[in-house]
Amino acid sequence: MATKANNTKQRKTRAARRAAEEAAAKARAEQAAKERRQQTIIGAIVIAVVAVLVAVAGIAIWRSHVASQNSGANLTVDQAYAKLQEVSDKPSVADEKGGVVVSQKGVGEKVADVPTVEVYMDFMCSGCGNFERASGETLTKLVEAGQINLELHPMSFGDTWSPDKYSTRAANLLLTIAEQDKDPSHILGFIQNMYADDFQPAENSGVKTSDDQMRQQAIKAGVSKKVANAASVDKYTAWLDAIDTYNPKRSELFNVSGSYKGQMTTPTVRINGQYWDMNALSTAGMTSNEGLVTSLGLTDDQVGVEGQLPSIGASGKPISVTTGK
Known part of the structure; x- marks a missing residue:
């Protein structure tokens, strides 16, 4: 039991x-x-x-990048402009203020009755690289469809962050290639390749890029080997130095908001001569593509469609991304 x-x-x-x-x-x-x-x-x-x-x-x-204003610090904007005009060797494709027009018609020719978008850029500038990688494809579509004229303003103050004068050499290549190759897709393709995330050197990284490596970026964009290999990396250096003195003194290029208000930074964008405030994009909750399309008076489905012209035309004020006016 x-x-x-x-x-x-x-x-x-x-x-x-x-x-x-x-x-x-x-x-x-x-x-x-x-x-x-x-x-x-x-x-x-x-x-x-x-x-x-x-x-x-x-x-x-x-x-993120303030253009150097130390060069020619004592000069007025008018004096800096006069110095720019005195440079003996100027790019034949650039206007008196340093703009290089790229349109459906080619380099140096404008399409009538469409907006002009100015982009002030430096090949070493990471902010410019970000802008190009985000918006370059849209700008290219607009150019190729004859919906805008794109006015490029290369600068070279980014040599400050480079061990091998990358900005100066790259800007020279762009200018001298554009003098020989008038195909807009080649010029814009070269810019896109230069700003590619796996090619553009980081600032202060110490990375050196050879002239041949940069020329290969042009060839990949469709530029002939003959033109790319003959392109100069120093022909317009004096002119670029004068541009770097002149542009930062132009009040029409100054930031109108943000921590750099009253200074010129890159990239700077103007539409029909009006400053386009990219700081407003965050307020509006827009990407740069959305903002550009909106400001031009287009819809997304009209981008790259020939005959669909921006509502602001060649002289209208860009539409605000925050107010829609």
Whole structure:
């Protein structure tokens, strides 16, 4: 009898132990599930916050480079302009203020009755690279469809962050190639290749880029080997130096908002001669592509469609991305 009682007691003990273990396992599983749900929620919040910060940073970095104003510091804007005109060797494709027009018609010719978009750029500038990588394809489509004239303003103050005068050499290549190759797709393709994320050197990285490497970017864009190999990397350096003195003194290029208000930074964009405030993009919650299309008076489905002309025309004020007016 004692043995039977002991066996019964042992079975009950084992059953109680199993029940306790099962209860503990269930509690652990429920706690783990709760923690996973919390981690999922936290992860989603973190991803959302990071996405917003990246978007804001992407816009802010466009404004990250102030053009040097130390060169010719004592000169007035008129004196700096006069010095620019005195440079003996000027690019034949550039106007008196340093603009190089690229349109559906080629280099140096404008399409009638469409807006002109000016872009002030430096090949070393990371902000310019970000802007090009975000908006270059849209600008190219607009140019090729005859919807805008694009006016390029290369600068070279970015040599400050380069060990090998990258900005100066790259700007010289652009100018001398544009004098020989009038195909807009080649010129804009070269710019896109120069700003490619896996090609543009980071500022202060110490990375050196050879002339041949840059020429290969032109050849990849369709420029002939003959033209690319003959392009100069120093022919217009004196002119670029004068541009770097003149542009930062032009009040029409000064930021109208943000931490650099009252200074010129790159990239700078103007539409029909009106300053286009990229700082407003974050307020409007727009990308640069959306903002450009809106400001020109187009819709996304009209971009790159020949005959669909921007509503602001050749002289209208760009439409505000914040007010729609």
